[in-house]
Amino acid sequence: MDDEKGAAGEGISLRFAVLLALGLLAMVLLLNLLGSPEVPVMPEYLQRLEKEDLLEAVSISPGGWHVLLRRPCRVDNGGGEMITRQIVVKGQGEPRAEVVSAWRQRGVRVDYAAEPEPRSGWAGGLLVSGLLGLGLWHLWQQMQRHRREGSPRQHLEALEQDFKEGRISQEEFQQRADLIMAEM
Numbered sequence: 001m002d003d004e005k006g007a008a009g010e011g012i013s014l015r016f017a018v019l020l021a022l023g024l025l026a027m028v029l030l031l032n033l034l035g036s037p038e039v040p041v042m043p044e045y046l047q048r049l050e051k052e053d054l055l056e057a058v059s060i061s062p063g064g065w066h067v068l069l070r071r072p073c074r075v076d077n078g079g080g081e082m083i084t085r086q087i088v089v090k091g092q093g094e095p096r097a098e099v100v101s102a103w104r105q106r107g108v109r110v111d112y113a114a115e116p117e118p119r120s121g122w123a124g125g126l127l128v129s130g131l132l133g134l135g136l137w138h139l140w141q142q143m144q145r146h147r148r149e150g151s152p153r154q155h156l157e158a159l160e161q162d163f164k165e166g167r168i169s170q171e172e173f174q175q176r177a178d179l180i181m182a183e184m
Helices: 002-034 043-051 097-105 122-149 152-164 170-183
Strands: 055-061 064-076 081-090 109-112
Touching: 002 122, 043 064, 043 081, 097 109, 152 170
Parallel strands: 055 109
Antiparallel strands: 055 064, 064 081
């Protein structure tokens, strides 16, 4: 009977661990998909890319300049290098007319976006909150179970008492102790 309880508890813990691992993997993948493909760069870095004739299109919005490059390039964003075709120069107002004219003469498409792009960061927060809620629910369930059935430490003490009084053999003690230790 106790072996069945131990095996059931172990199965629940294993299922929860697998579910949590899959949830965390899904969260990482989802956040990568939701994350902006644009790499933020400094205005000086944009000038370097412009000199190398790598600009294909520039979209000017109130939040900054969103730039599409002609080919994937290794871009330094200040915290490391990334390979991307899309960069953003944040905090820039409208460029001077001669800069826009020079871009257009080089064949760079220039357009103006009236409103900033919508943010979709709430989905990542919702996923993290859901996983946190699931973890708290599991913790609550474990607390309730230990309140009803006793904690693994109490089970181990009772098992040791049974062994000392000779009600169980050394092998049975070791098997049941291993199950209880796995639960801890």
